[in-house]
Amino acid sequence: MFTITPTVRNLLIINLLIFLSATFFHWENLLVNLFGLRYIFSPDFQAYQLLTYMFLQVSFGHFFGNMLALFFFGPILEMTWGAKRFLFYYLATGMAAGVIYSGVSYLQIAPVQNAAQTYYExxxxxxxxxxxxxxxxxxxxxxxxxxxxxxxxxxxxxxxxxxxxxxxxxxxxxxxNTITYGASAVVFAILLAFAVLFPDRMIYLLIPPIPIKAKYLVGLYGAYELYAGIKANPDDIVAHFAHLSGMLAGYLILRYWKKQNGHFY
Structure with missing residues (x-):
């Protein structure tokens, strides 16, 4: 029988309350501007944004997709790790992904600034x-x-x-001035952890309606995000490297736990 564990339930409630508040009171722009993750060299960057950005989902599709993944995969990890370790993983991967993605953003934006300077000349x-x-x-x-x-x-x-x-x-x-927000990086870290701990667990997709092992599904997700990130289509507004940053942060934490304890928990 499927069970929603306490930490997952609380995270779902927190995200839901923030989403509903933003929607009802039309606070989307206010919350994103204050609590979304800014470019690290932007004058509007604040350190607290590394924590707050992961709790902002201002579109229904964004909110529903991330919370659906947390709903299905989070409880299994929480039951395996315990509440404290799961919460640590959730917050730590989100913050670490923010740091990693800030570095990636610098590598992406610096060439644009250099090219602009060349054009000015x-x-x-x-x-x-x-x-x-x-x-x-x-x-x-x-x-x-x-x-x-x-x-x-x-x-x-x-x-x-x-x-x-x-x-x-x-x-x-x-x-x-690009602002990053949402739980997608954390969700990708959760998917990565699920695939590492339960690589052969079958996941039944809705579209297309086929079963696939967790390790293959997450591998395909990661490969697509890498391809889309490298392709760097100017019309693509999805932060693909933020998703990959979440997977990398999750991998590093899992490797550390394995080195310390001999297993991934």
């Missing part, structure tokens, strides 16, 4: 088009094509150069 139509193709979400095709045609016809126009620099600066600023 050499603001040609070719360099602008190259920057936009590599780092920007696609603008409205008609407007972008019209601007590029005019810029290529008038490469020395100070007005067009200034406009292009403003666009580049907006892109850099938007990346620096």
């Amino acid at each position: 050499q603001p040609t139509p070719e360099n602008f088009d190259e920057f936009m193709a590599k780092y920007a979400r696609r603008l409205h095709v008609e407007n972008y094509s019209r601007f590029m045609a005019e810029f290529e016809a008038n490469p020395n126009s100070q007005e067009l150069i200034n406009s292009s620099k403003e666009n580049v600066n907006e892109i850099v600023t938007s990346k620096i």
Whole structure:
């Protein structure tokens, strides 16, 4: 018989209350701006965000997916580890994932800042088009094509150069001001732990409706997140490396426990 363990139940309640408060009182932007995880070199970064970001789910799909995974996989881990160790794992992987992802964000944003600086020094139509193709979400095709045609016809126009620099600066600023939030990193750490402890446990998927061993499911998840993260589609707003950061944080904690105790708990 399926049992919801105390810590999982309390975590579900906390996340539900925050989600409902944000929805009812329209606090989504307020909570995200205050408690979401900022880029570590942003002036708005605060250390407490490494803890608070994991409790923010402001869309129903985001909330439902993360809490569903916690509901199904969390109790098994809590019954295996005990409440204190499970809670430690939940919070520690979330915070560690935040630290790891902050490092990844730096590695992603620093090249954009360098490329922007290069463009400011050499603001040609070719360099602008190259920057936009590599780092920007696609603008409205008609407007972008019209601007590029005019810029290529008038490469020395100070007005067009200034406009292009403003666009580049907006892109850099938007990346620096990106806010990470949600329990996805923790959920991926939970999935990783489940696959390590119960690698051959069968999981029955809804879509497609097939059974698959935990180790294969989590392996496929990780491979997809790595592929999507490396591909770095400018139109993709999912923080794939945050998910991988959760898996890495979980793996490091599990390895430490195994080294200390001879097993993963």
